[in-house]
Amino acid sequence: MIRQQHMTVVSQQEIAHRIFELTVEGDLVNDMMAPGQFVHIRVADSYEPLLRRPISVASYDKEKRQFTMIYRAEGRGTNLLAEKRPGDGLDVLGPLGNGFPVEEAAKKAYLIGGGIGVPPLYELSKALNGRGIETVHILGFESKSAVFYEAKFKELGDTHIATVDGSHGTEGFVTHILNELPKDFDAYFSCGPTAMLEAVQWAYPEKKGFLSYEQRMGCGIGACFACVCRTTKSETDYIKVCSDGPVFRAGVVIS
Amino acid sequence: MIRQQHMTVVSQQEIAHRIFELTVEGDLVNDMMAPGQFVHIRVADSYEPLLRRPISVASYDKEKRQFTMIYRAEGRGTNLLAEKRPGDGLDVLGPLGNGFPVEEAAKKAYLIGGGIGVPPLYELSKALNGRGIETVHILGFESKSAVFYEAKFKELGDTHIATVDGSHGTEGFVTHILNELPKDFDAYFSCGPTAMLEAVQWAYPEKKGFLSYEQRMGCGIGACFACVCRTTKSETDYIKVCSDGPVFRAGVVIS
Amino acid sequence: MTNLAIKLPGLELKNPIMPASGCFGFGKEYAKLYDLSQLGAIMIKATTVEMRLGNPTPRVAETASGMLNAIGLQNPGLEGVMGSELTWLEQFDVPIIANVAGTTTEDYVEVAKQISTSPNVHALEINISCPNVKQGGITFGTDPDVARELTQAVKAVSSVPVYIKLSPNVTNIVSIAKAVEEGGADGITMINTLLGMRLDPKTGRPVIANITGGLSGPAIKPVALRMVYEVSRQTDLPIIGMGGVADVDDAIDFLSAGASAVAVGTANFVNPFVCPEIIEKLPERLHELGFGSAEELIGRSHRL
Amino acid sequence: MTNLAIKLPGLELKNPIMPASGCFGFGKEYAKLYDLSQLGAIMIKATTVEMRLGNPTPRVAETASGMLNAIGLQNPGLEGVMGSELTWLEQFDVPIIANVAGTTTEDYVEVAKQISTSPNVHALEINISCPNVKQGGITFGTDPDVARELTQAVKAVSSVPVYIKLSPNVTNIVSIAKAVEEGGADGITMINTLLGMRLDPKTGRPVIANITGGLSGPAIKPVALRMVYEVSRQTDLPIIGMGGVADVDDAIDFLSAGASAVAVGTANFVNPFVCPEIIEKLPERLHELGFGSAEELIGRSHRL
């Protein structure tokens, strides 16, 4: 069930340059169902900024009634979000959308993330590992200062890092790493900039893949038609990223 | 000199029902010149609320570089102001306007205030007492729960309280008290709702009086012509409350 | 007991609050959050003869206290709306106001004729003011003669009362209102969005793929209120007012300005429970203000 | 070195930033805060033939990300402005743009003729768009023919280039812009305020004594930007753009949309140092964006 809840900030930390890890607490966590879902956040009790901000669930803990987000403080809204302190309230709408289908992986999965697309892959990796599936993480960042969660992913499986400027790991994009890796996995899961998702799909046309998309949103719940994409199904078919996604099977969405 | 300064909140306290006493610190205090001046406050770093809020200086201390305001949390802006905590920053423009001319009182002065018009009379009373002038305070409030600074005024001189509902002091308006008091003073100073200022002027047509006016403001510094009033001088004469006032000699302003 | 009921042509409203067209889809998503039968009415998303896919994305952009949208009338088409959406909505005890759009008079007539026969459609809202379709739409709402003729044509075929939705992007909104009144409109809904634009300061490019979009939200409330005030003073038509309503006092303001009911658009995205919350607070607020019914408040500003 | 200079008819601007008319008085108050010679230009408060006292108070009201004003052209009259205000402004190295208002063509002609002879007045801004005067003003700005004729009349007597200030309260702003271009205008300034209203929810009364007022501030920026974009694409006149500018990126947006210079109104009330702050930040911001001069940015959005 989708709820709108005044949650409480448990912790907030800058874990890389302008990248924040924010943990909040409340009953809404009980309804989280799969890694890859997101929440829609009202960052201030003001009409400016007006709209909510969509942020992925990076991990959740139903026992503690807590979940964690990781986001880049970039524009007006996320910069305000970065000012929240433990004890502050936070207006959260969620959980929203459908997450990654963990049951689709059989033995070994590639998790391919770029920048602020990396966070949802963390809960996903934990879930896959929990099912005994081997995970390999291929993560791309702008530069060394923007890298986060490397150690955490390493605990869960092989982890390869690419940075655009080469300041850490392989220089270039995740696709540079993919080219070097074997294709001995049965499913891949990816989240990141649309260009990256496209490249990943091209790299593995024969594999089962699941991609998490981004779009500008209004309502976040499927009512406003802001976040639509056409699909490969027919000329007139479309999906809404917020309510039909954000995760879709590779080959479905025309971006 | 008028400055725009990021001051620091020293303390904030609710001293009566929805009435807050807020003390802030910064160099701007050095330029304060007279009781009755005001500051123009930006309550949030957002475009909503957009405009600054004019609040009187209730007292100031140049040595500590601190000044105190007393305000009622009523609308959007003052309610946000009430959320400020010690250590928070506060964007203050000031000091603005001309205060009460303490030198105009000779021996004994009446200080007549209503509601949130009471605060500037406190610094005024201190200044008058500092010059050896006897002060009598006649202060009106809505009800007992809205009364503040009664003890502080009593330390400075005779203090009479009226409440509209009679829950404290005399029932009714300050004018009910004025009718009972002798006219043995040489000057009066008043701040409060316009209707009260009118009544006070009528009560003492023969006395020297100084009244502090309120008007909706834009700029607060004299540039936008939002806060004008006509005067008794001529058909075409007008004053700006923000820069020519807020304090004017009785009989000048047509309100 | 504070009486919230309002009677308008075709509409017996339990209360004067309803979601605005395009900000509530066909109700399905919000039905998961609360019981739609609480609402005064529902204005459903614009319906056109054929299915439409709308504009390319990005379709929305945030602005100071507002947002731009250029959805472009995406909808499943008359058949889809009548077949599945309206039928599904029948489970709720709430009158539906069907928003009708098109690019030619024939389009409007076709949709109006058919959709007005749906059992739960109690009124039509003719959207002559959508800024996001390239032809037709916008001119219908900016020329009084065209607006009058369209109103007549739609009235001739509709089985339910017809409300015309006015565009604020005009020099003289009263002249358009009078024209649709002459054309036989039963009521007016206003305002639709103001035409606006946002650029990305980094690239200099428009943020909205369609270049311009319609501005909505609290930012436009002063314009909406002024227009409702003007039109309600100068025509006899009942008005469903909207533009920036986000809380109970905003609703009070629109009623005071002369609207008989109030629609809530953008605020649904900020607070999906905004409509039931306003409905819940309305009786207490009316009582505080000394009114025994919502009806008494209508046009209060004119009498002062 | 990033070059901020902009050359416009009559105006050699050190930089493209100037305070908008009515939001800066005649400069005296802001001169106490900073050196006015830093500014690209100054648009002074509207001047009418005779002194005017303007509207009753309250004259301003806050709205979401904006404000309403109904000052009503209060000013000391032609004699007062020329005698004392303009003379006082001569001490600064800054071109003055004199804002001219009136209720009849004769009024405008009279003020334009005389004020344009002041040595520091380098251009006129003809305010055909003030929503706060009861007669004249507003209609000049909403009818293309009237606007064209007024432009011609003013051009015939002015000793300096003439900019016409457009009203956004029109169906088709391009048609007004084209009309004043035909009338011989040297440039356009836009936009003036949107007509709006605020009610007090407690009493139901309009907050502004004049009932309606002009909406300004960040709320209107999307509308202003869209209009600047449209007019700059469809006329050849240089534009001084304004409406909601409050920081350096807003100024960048207006230049990108097609304005050659940018005026800052309401934001002066929020941050009295906003103009010098934008001027200070502009070179760095232009550099970050990869531009060597402010001029290169003008109309960038059209080229994408």
Ligand SMILES: Cc1cc2nc3c(=O)[nH]c(=O)nc-3n(C[C@H](O)[C@H](O)[C@H](O)COP(=O)(O)OP(=O)(O)OC[C@H]3O[C@@H](n4cnc5c(N)ncnc54)[C@H](O)[C@@H]3O)c2cc1C
């Ligand atoms: C399903 C989903 C999950 C996301 N998860 C994360 C996450 O886990 N961590 C993270 O850092 N970011 C995430 N994003 C991107 C995040 O929503 C944007 O970075 C954020 O909205 C930017 O807001 P702002 O106030 O900083 O920027 P502003 O520029 O002030 O935003 C203005 C408007 O544009 C929208 N917007 C701007 N950038 C984006 C974008 N990339 N995607 C969607 N809307 C955008 C904003 O929501 C807002 O409405 C996610 C986006 C989606 C759609």
Ligand SMILES: Cc1cc2nc3c(=O)[nH]c(=O)nc-3n(C[C@H](O)[C@H](O)[C@H](O)COP(=O)(O)OP(=O)(O)OC[C@H]3O[C@@H](n4cnc5c(N)ncnc54)[C@H](O)[C@@H]3O)c2cc1C
């Ligand atoms: C010179 C001067 C000194 C003042 N000193 C004090 C003081 O010491 N303590 C105190 O509590 N109040 C004082 N006031 C009144 C105070 O400015 C208003 O209560 C406050 O602006 C209300 O803001 P709000 O956000 O609560 O209300 P809102 O209703 O949100 O305000 C909306 C707009 O109206 C303006 N406004 C509303 N009420 C008033 C008012 N009474 N006077 C002027 N503008 C108003 C606001 O500034 C704002 O622009 C003073 C006013 C003036 C002019």
Ligand SMILES: Cc1cc2nc3c(=O)[nH]c(=O)nc-3n(C[C@H](O)[C@H](O)[C@H](O)COP(=O)(O)O)c2cc1C
């Ligand atoms: C995303 C979005 C979609 C809209 N779609 C429609 C529509 O299909 N038909 C219509 O008449 N109005 C449409 N509107 C306009 C609203 O119904 C309403 O008139 C306008 O948004 C002003 O109200 P608000 O400020 O409360 O949003 C849409 C508005 C938004 C924000």
Ligand SMILES: Cc1cc2nc3c(=O)[nH]c(=O)nc-3n(C[C@H](O)[C@H](O)[C@H](O)COP(=O)(O)O)c2cc1C
């Ligand atoms: C208080 C106030 C007074 C104004 N007076 C005038 C005026 O005298 N002449 C004029 O042409 N415009 C006047 N304007 C309009 C501004 O110059 C400007 O066009 C408008 O406010 C939009 O810009 P902004 O959003 O930056 O304020 C006034 C605006 C305000 C807020």
Ligand code: FES
């Ligand atoms: S954001 Fe509204 S439909 Fe997806």
Ligand code: FES
């Ligand atoms: S508030 Fe602007 S002149 Fe007084």
